[in-house]
Amino acid sequence: MNKNFILYAAILIFGLAAPFLFPAFKVQLSILCVLIVLATTWNIQGGEMGYNSFGNILFYGLGMYLCASVQVGMFFPLAEWTESGGEKTFVHTPTQFFQGMAVGLVVAAVVPTIVAGLIGYSILGLRGHYFAICTLGLGVAAGEISGGIEIIGAGQGFTTPPFPNVGSLEARGEFFYFLSFFTLVFTFIAVRSIYSTRFKLILNAIRDNEDKAEAMGIETMKYKIIGWMISAFFCGLAGGIMGGLVGYIDSTDVAFDGREMGVFMVLMAILGGKGTLWGPIIGATIFHIFKEGFWTFFLGWQYVALGVLIVVIVIYFPEGIMGWLREKYPERFGEVVDEKDRKAQVELK
Amino acid sequence: MDFLVFQYPMITLQACLDGILLGVLFALIAYGMALQWGVMNIINIAQGDLVILGGYIAYFMYLYGIHPAWGVIVAPVIMYFVGIAIYKLVINKVVDRDLFISILATFGISILFMQLMNFAFGADVVLANSGYGTTMLFDNNVVLPNSKIFSAFISIVFAICLVIYMKKSKLGRAIRATAQNARAAKILGVDTEKVYAATFGINAALCGVAGALISITFTIHPYMGLPYTIRSFMIVIVAGLGNLPGVAMSGMGLGVFEEFADYILGTEFRIGSVFLLLVLILVYRRFKLSRKREYLK
Numbered sequence: 001m002n003k004n005f006i007l008y009a010a011i012l013i014f015g016l017a018a019p020f021l022f023p024a025f026k027v028q029l030s031i032l033c034v035l036i037v038l039a040t041t042w043n044i045q046g047g048e049m050g051y052n053s054f055g056n057i058l059f060y061g062l063g064m065y066l067c068a069s070v071q072v073g074m075f076f077p078l079a080e081w082t083e084s085g086g087e088k089t090f091v092h093t094p095t096q097f098f099q100g101m102a103v104g105l106v107v108a109a110v111v112p113t114i115v116a117g118l119i120g121y122s123i124l125g126l127r128g129h130y131f132a133i134c135t136l137g138l139g140v141a142a143g144e145i146s147g148g149i150e151i152i153g154a155g156q157g158f159t160t161p162p163f164p165n166v167g168s169l170e171a172r173g174e175f176f177y178f179l180s181f182f183t184l185v186f187t188f189i190a191v192r193s194i195y196s197t198r199f200k201l202i203l204n205a206i207r208d209n210e211d212k213a214e215a216m217g218i219e220t221m222k223y224k225i226i227g228w229m230i231s232a233f234f235c236g237l238a239g240g241i242m243g244g245l246v247g248y249i250d251s252t253d254v255a256f257d258g259r260e261m262g263v264f265m266v267l268m269a270i271l272g273g274k275g276t277l278w279g280p281i282i283g284a285t286i287f288h289i290f291k292e293g294f295w296t297f298f299l300g301w302q303y304v305a306l307g308v309l310i311v312v313i314v315i316y317f318p319e320g321i322m323g324w325l326r327e328k329y330p331e332r333f334g335e336v337v338d339e340k341d342r343k344a345q346v347e348l349k
Numbered sequence: 350m351d352f353l354v355f356q357y358p359m360i361t362l363q364a365c366l367d368g369i370l371l372g373v374l375f376a377l378i379a380y381g382m383a384l385q386w387g388v389m390n391i392i393n394i395a396q397g398d399l400v401i402l403g404g405y406i407a408y409f410m411y412l413y414g415i416h417p418a419w420g421v422i423v424a425p426v427i428m429y430f431v432g433i434a435i436y437k438l439v440i441n442k443v444v445d446r447d448l449f450i451s452i453l454a455t456f457g458i459s460i461l462f463m464q465l466m467n468f469a470f471g472a473d474v475v476l477a478n479s480g481y482g483t484t485m486l487f488d489n490n491v492v493l494p495n496s497k498i499f500s501a502f503i504s505i506v507f508a509i510c511l512v513i514y515m516k517k518s519k520l521g522r523a524i525r526a527t528a529q530n531a532r533a534a535k536i537l538g539v540d541t542e543k544v545y546a547a548t549f550g551i552n553a554a555l556c557g558v559a560g561a562l563i564s565i566t567f568t569i570h571p572y573m574g575l576p577y578t579i580r581s582f583m584i585v586i587v588a589g590l591g592n593l594p595g596v597a598m599s600g601m602g603l604g605v606f607e608e609f610a611d612y613i614l615g616t617e618f619r620i621g622s623v624f625l626l627l628v629l630i631l632v633y634r635r636f637k638l639s640r641k642r643e644y645l646k
Contacts, residue, residue, distance in 0.1 A: 052449045052452075122632040122635065122636070123628075123631075123632065125632075125635040125636070125639055126631055126632075126635050128448055128449070129392055129448040129449060129452060130586075130631055130634075130635075132448075132449055132452050133392065133452070133579075133582055133627070133631070134627065134628055134631040134632075136579075137579055137624040137625075137627040137628050137631075138624070138628050140575065140579075140620075140621075140624045141621050141624035141625045141627075141628060143621075144617075144618070144620045144621030144624060145618065145621040145625070147617065147621075148615070148617040148618050148621065259460065263456060263460070266453065267453075270453070300468075301464075303460055303461075303463070303464035303467075304461055304464045304465060304468075306457075306460055306461075306464075307457045307458065307459075307460035307461025307462075307463075307464065308457070308461060309457070310453065310454070310456060310457025310460065311439055311454050311457040311458060311461070314443070314450055314453045314454045314457065315439065315442045315443060315450075315454060318446070318450060
């Protein structure tokens with residue numbers, strides 16, 4: 001426990017100091033925080049519950065649009081804002097901006113949660129690949145439909161309110177970094193405490209054998225919906241932050257980007273190791289470094305690399321980094337291994 | 350809107366005919382998907398991208414002065430080997446694994462193909478002009494491009510050839526045996542590895558035919574693959590595996606639905622309505638199945 005405490009303290013201090021240590025990478029670090037949030041919460045229903053969803057992008061995009069719409073709509077007419085496009089017809093004062101952001105983030109987190117609860121009963125009854133394809137369809141459909149709605153900018157996109165002038169040039173980056181970092185800390189604490197309860201065991205029971213879990217008297221549907229709602233809550237929150245960070249929302253390229261973000265979530269969690277607390281965090285960090293490196297040095301070939309990366313990870317590392325470590329050092333993970341048994345296995349090989 | 354059928358009978362007829370001709374093409378793609386799903390238990394997200402690749406083959410023939418209709422012969426031959434290559438490189442490692450793994454792996458292939466096509470052929474929307482002209486029906490109120498009729502005819506020919514091949518040939522029998530029980534087939538001397546490769550190759554060849562026809566009839570674009578995958582998936586789950594008349598019927602039904610969605614909601618919601626229909630069908634299916642389960646209780 002003591003060792004863990006030091007580890008957490010070190011990470012926290014590093015996180016707080018990071019924007020001042022690496023001022024040039026503030027935006028990248030904020031995106032990393034958002035990615036970790038997405039991967040960690042995908043893992044709740046993807047890894048722990050065994051319901052592999054491509055559709056969490058739905059909540060992410062919903063949160064993004066909602067946060068920006070609320071932030072604008074609280075003070076100015078929304079339709080005129082989107083009509084004027086990128087031109088700054090209306091300017092938020094700092095108070096208006098932060099008030100709007102706060103309310104927007106709350107809405108961005110709550111509404112996707114409610115949506116997940118509402119559609120959960122019908123969607124989560126699907127099993128296995130039907131669920132995966134259905135959620136994939138859901139995400140793409142949301143993108144296509146939001147691309148046809150005029151009030152949120154339709155095909156031409158939606159410019160989120162620009163950051164107000166509060167004196168310092170660095171303020172924008174720092175604000176978004178700390179916003180995303182504290183969201184990450186909040187997510188981590190929440191997920192960690194969820195994982196230490198009976199709830200996690202129920203989710204694992206659903207993953208391992210749903211029918212058996214139901215036969216044991218667990219109301220599987222209730223817990224599946226709750227699990228998905230938790231995912232949706234954090235996805236919406238992350239989407240709201242990301243919308244402000246990027247500054248521009250497009251229906252299929254930024255918000256409901258099933259081809260990029262929707263797959264990234266899954267990939268990061270799988271790369272790190274599904275069904276572990278630290279796996280998605282490690283996976284997201286490695287993935288982000290790799291991705292940014294590739295995006296910078298091999299511009300244009302990034303999606304080719306992404307496609308190859310997906311295939312390689314899925315074929316050769318389906319258990320992820322944590323799974324590999326677990327196989328190598330089972331003792332560290334609290335598993336008791338019989339030495340004789342291990343030797344016998346090695347001899348068999 | 351409700352009275353569209355009565356107010357504009359010609360538009361309705363046009364949409365129906367367009368939809369049916371389009372649906373035959375969808376059914377051809379879906380047949381390939383049903384084949385590999387049934388035999389290898391794999392859902393191939395890259396299906397649509399194989400279609401688009403086939404389309405580009407025909408388009409390039411058109412660019413070099415060969416009539417694109419010959420693409421119907423050339424594209425499947427090339428695509429057969431592309432399919433076998435994909436199988437040897439990726440699919441044979443995920444055949445026995447979890448279905449989700451195969452979905453994700455083929456998703457990766459799909460992204461890869463999409464981007465490679467984008468590099469190789471550019472991001473423009475293209476079509477291969479066949480120069481077939483149009484057929485006018487009912488006092489010129491219904492316009493049918495001959496290329497659509499041609500493509501529907503060719504799809505039916507290919508589907509019939511494939512059905513006969515699956516029934517009569519040795520490989521066809523081996524494929525059907527593997528679909529029924531892979532282990533038993535293996536014991537009885539069927540080289541399942543070869544059967545899987547051939548199945549994937551045949552599926553890719555079918556996609557090639559469909560793609561060549563689509564490039565003649567409609568337009569192709571590197572990023573247009575995913576809707577074709579979703580359409581074929583939808584047709585297969587509605588029809589069931591190995592139900593060929595069902596595949597044909599639901600393909601046509603989907604085509605008609607799309608044309609009507611296009612007329613009523615507008616073109617910008619066309620793809621969205623397809624994906625939404627998929628979600629609705631899956632949800633309907635889930636409630637139908639759960640009622641069955643409750644009945645068993």
